[in-house]
Amino acid sequence: MTPADQTRPCTLVDARKRLAHARAFLDQADLAGGNDPEPERAAAASSAVLAGIAAADATCCAVLGMKNHLDHQGAVSLLKTVRGANQAANALNRLLNLKGQVQYVGETSAADLRTSQRAARTLVTFAEHSVGQ
Amino acid sequence: MDLSRPYAAVAPTVEGAALVALAQTTAPITGRQVAVRAGASQSGVQACLNRLVEHGLVLREGAGRAYLYSLNLDHLAAVPVLRLAEMRNLMLKQLRETLATWKPRPVHASLYGSAARGDGGTSSDIDLFLVRPSGVDDDGAWADQVARLSEAAGRWTGNPVQVVQLTEEDCADLVAAENPLIRKLREESIDLSGVPARRLLRPSRRP
Numbered sequence: 001m002t003p004a005d006q007t008r009p010c011t012l013v014d015a016r017k018r019l020a021h022a023r024a025f026l027d028q029a030d031l032a033g034g035n036d037p038e039p040e041r042a043a044a045a046s047s048a049v050l051a052g053i054a055a056a057d058a059t060c061c062a063v064l065g066m067k068n069h070l071d072h073q074g075a076v077s078l079l080k081t082v083r084g085a086n087q088a089a090n091a092l093n094r095l096l097n098l099k100g101q102v103q104y105v106g107e108t109s110a111a112d113l114r115t116s117q118r119a120a121r122t123l124v125t126f127a128e129h130s131v132g133q
Numbered sequence: 134m135d136l137s138r139p140y141a142a143v144a145p146t147v148e149g150a151a152l153v154a155l156a157q158t159t160a161p162i163t164g165r166q167v168a169v170r171a172g173a174s175q176s177g178v179q180a181c182l183n184r185l186v187e188h189g190l191v192l193r194e195g196a197g198r199a200y201l202y203s204l205n206l207d208h209l210a211a212v213p214v215l216r217l218a219e220m221r222n223l224m225l226k227q228l229r230e231t232l233a234t235w236k237p238r239p240v241h242a243s244l245y246g247s248a249a250r251g252d253g254g255t256s257s258d259i260d261l262f263l264v265r266p267s268g269v270d271d272d273g274a275w276a277d278q279v280a281r282l283s284e285a286a287g288r289w290t291g292n293p294v295q296v297v298q299l300t301e302e303d304c305a306d307l308v309a310a311e312n313p314l315i316r317k318l319r320e321e322s323i324d325l326s327g328v329p330a331r332r333l334l335r336p337s338r339r340p
Binding site for chain 2: 131
């Protein structure tokens with residue numbers, strides 16, 4: 001279990017708000033493609049990471065009534081406790097592994113962008129199914 | 134069905150809410166957490182958990198001074214409980230499967246409104262948004278499949294079905310005009326078929 005002090009209680013209202021954030025970030029993430037210049041790919045992949053984190057929050061708030069608020073790996077662990085969320089948790093893990101490279105190393109390949117967009121879509125779709133279940 | 138608590142059609146009492154809360158997580162949780170997730174009083178949930186433990190459907194384990202509860206997946210009743218917890222997803226699956234058989238296929242189909250948000254009641258509409266391909270009339274085969282889907286979704290859920298359908302051209306015009314329906318669809322729709330809403334309804338890039 002995720003240690004209790006790494007989580008904060010949240011509600012369905014919070015879940016809906018985070019899902020709205022996730023969708024807005026995903027819209028931004030989809031604005032760039034593999035042929036765009038690297039800075040645009042990096043910005044889009046960053047938005048995909050934010051979309052994934054927001055979607056994971058939305059799912060956890062809707063189903064578990066709590067979300068992780070400290071480290072990212074804690075967010076993956078918490079998401080895994082939602083039944084059926086293994087694929088979504090793996091997608092979140094992929095996004096978090098890309099986060100450092102995209103935001104700090106400064107080299108986002110076309111493949112990185114595609115991976116991040118796909119992972120973000122997986123998480124947003126799962127959140128859409130979880131919120132209001 | 135109650136779109137905010139679909140399981141309530143079969144299990145309207147606190148037992149239903151508690152079992153669905155347990156079905157949605159793989160981690161053992163405290164009685165207090167079950168009560169929060171079930172939206173019920175802690176004393177009511179505790180009595181219900183005691184009864185469910187007695188029936189073997191819920192497992193209880195000690196954790197310090199507290200007890201943790203989980204759904205017993207080996208219990209014969211666990212499968213129907215898991216199905217009850219998945220009723221909304223089952224509705225989405227059936228809508229998608231039906232739309233996948235359509236000829237002509239929709240350019241886009243999505244669910245929006247309270248059914249998408251999960252905050253409706255037993256009389257709330259199932260709101261469907263359809264975009265018809267260019268050159269396809271809104272009568273004949275297209276109209277027949279819309280009518281069949283509406284009727285079927287009404288039978289699956291017991292809720293009235295409302296369909297908003299546009300041509301591709303009308304949809305593009307509404308997107309360009311930033312129509313309130315388009316904004317609503319962007320915020321809450323769940324894709325069922327065709328081009329995803331976030332691509333179809335994407336606002337034009339500002340110069």
